[in-house]
Amino acid sequence: MNSLVPTTTHPDAADPLAAFRQEFHLPPGPDGQPCAYFCGNSLGLMPKAARAAVEQEFESWERLGVEGHFQAPSFWMHFHDTLTEATARLVGALPLEVVVMNNLTVNLHLLLVSFYRPTGSRYKILMEGGAFPSDQYAIESQARLHGLDPAEAIVELVPRPGEHTLRTEDIEAKIAELGDSLATVLIGGVNYYTGQAFDMAAIARAGHAVGAYVGFDLAHAAGNLELHLHDWDVDFACWCTYKYLNSGPGGTSGVFVHERFANRPDLVRLAGWWGHDASVRFQMKKGFRPMAGAAGWQLSNAQIFPMAIHRASLEIVDRAGGMAALRRKSEQLTARLESLIHGLGLPADKLEIITPADPTQRGCQLSVLVHERGRELFDFLAAQGIIADWREPNVIRLAPVPLYNSFEDVERVGAALTQWVNERMGE
Structure with a gap:
């Protein structure tokens, strides 16, 4: 009988790139938990492998000096x-x-x-x-x-x-x-x-x-x-x-x-x-x-x-499969974020996405033009542990990067935006 009950697999569970998130350091949010980092279009996160990679060169410099040019690994x-x-x-x-x-x-x-x-x-x-x-x-x-x-x-x-x-x-x-x-x-x-x-x-x-x-x-x-x-x-x-x-x-x-x-x-x-x-x-x-x-x-x-x-x-x-694999997930993340923003039901004179809707004409970034209280919304997102990017005069850039952003991250943005609309837009 249980076989007749439909089941839904969370997109993160079905994501072949999900494990790569663990290869990056995610900065903590205000509550000490990992933030939802949507600022990779400004500065990407630190790979955990970066420290060891540089430490190896420090060790070579320390041990070999100039001979590192020829003898370093x-x-x-x-x-x-x-x-x-x-x-x-x-x-x-x-x-x-x-x-x-x-x-x-x-x-x-x-x-x-x-x-x-x-x-x-x-x-x-x-x-x-x-x-x-x-x-x-x-x-x-x-x-x-x-x-x-x-x-x-x-x-x-x-x-x-x-x-x-x-x-x-x-x-x-x-x-x-x-x-x-x-x-x-x-x-x-x-x-x-x-x-x-x-x-x-x-x-x-x-x-x-x-x-x-x-x-x-x-x-x-x-x-x-x-x-x-x-x-x-x-x-x-x-x-x-x-x-x-x-x-x-x-x-x-x-x-x-x-x-x-x-x-x-x-x-x-x-x-x-x-x-x-x-x-x-x-x-x-x-x-x-x-x-x-x-x-x-x-x-x-x-x-x-x-x-x-x-x-x-x-x-x-x-190791992630190159840009073809990253691009597939990128399009899925960005499309879901776009759907959640449209789901707010706000008119364009309040909030609009100025990034093209055609996936072939955009990467993993959505630029959201906020006509009223944009900086306040940006600060609200930051208080929720969502790191985005502010560009004057009134644009919030959100970039769901496929190597370390999850579908859960995207849902966090949607939930925060919904909370903002319910609490603030009627004021």
């Missing part, structure tokens, strides 16, 4: 090479096309030196309006570096009136309109504020059709979306590793340069000795000869401690 001299294969899998690239080095904005500048080469007639650079400030400042300074007025050189894409996000056809139309005046397209793979994921393949095609270089800042896309940079024919890209890749505050950065530029020593770039041909690097001679591929944009030797954390994090991604 991780062989510091070529430490960055141990990240290449996993990085290529992460972003859909050939190993030749990727390198881990520096920090994000440093890498953005290095790439723009090579891929923003304005001329008298082709000098425009296209970006999305409201891009992350580092991108705005970098592009402004790059324009000035070439003696250009940023107000003339930079073209910003803005949504249609009454809309919060950009339409792909509008991006393509603007690229076609700029035509021969367009030198470079640089867009965030996922907009940090709205959470919109852009159609990078379509943008690359449109940019190349008018003879422009096309690149992406993947700070909010790497470790969040399935990426296929090589197949999408992207020219260049860079990303940080401290958000969805959980590699520590201020962590190292990744770079992608398409293989068609792999053997282009004529490309203008800022050179450093670690980008020089490794076979003769230690001959210490004048005359820069770049390594093939993205490695030719390196400046200095590996940042061992940040890279040790990053390697530990990349190993977790691979």
Whole structure:
């Protein structure tokens, strides 16, 4: 008779990635219990493996000193090479096309030196309006570096009136309109504020059709979306590793340069000795000869401690089944959170999700525009042990990260929002 009684399996019990939550340190909430952490789009949580990974390098430094470059178990001299294969899998690239080095904005500048080469007639650079400030400042300074007025050189894409996000056809139309005046397209793979994921393949095609270089800042896309940079024919890209890749505050950065530029020593770039041909690097001679591929944009030797954390994090991604597996859970978590927010029944002039509803146009982030008492709601969530992200003037960003967020976490957000509406919205 019991077999006739329907049973419901909790989604966390059926989640093949549920065990990975135990591999991260979850900060305590106000009650001392683990918080519901929805801020991985700002800073990912600490993998438990990170401490041991760095401790190993401390031990090598203590015991070997300079000889750690050759005798440490991780062989510091070529430490960055141990990240290449996993990085290529992460972003859909050939190993030749990727390198881990520096920090994000440093890498953005290095790439723009090579891929923003304005001329008298082709000098425009296209970006999305409201891009992350580092991108705005970098592009402004790059324009000035070439003696250009940023107000003339930079073209910003803005949504249609009454809309919060950009339409792909509008991006393509603007690229076609700029035509021969367009030198470079640089867009965030996922907009940090709205959470919109852009159609990078379509943008690359449109940019190349008018003879422009096309690149992406993947700070909010790497470790969040399935990426296929090589197949999408992207020219260049860079990303940080401290958000969805959980590699520590201020962590190292990744770079992608398409293989068609792999053997282009004529490309203008800022050179450093670690980008020089490794076979003769230690001959210490004048005359820069770049390594093939993205490695030719390196400046200095590996940042061992940040890279040790990053390697530990990349190993977790691979053990979880890679980005395809993470993306499946991401879509489920985000869809459930979206359903709970819509279930509040609030009109758009009170609260609305400005992230696209189409799962192909977003990652694991929902940006909630709160028209009244938004900061108060944010503080209320924090008091309930729910860590989100506040962006002026009135947006709360919620990012359910598949490696460590559970469906129970999402339900906690829904319950807290319901309590808020019942207690506060009628005041």
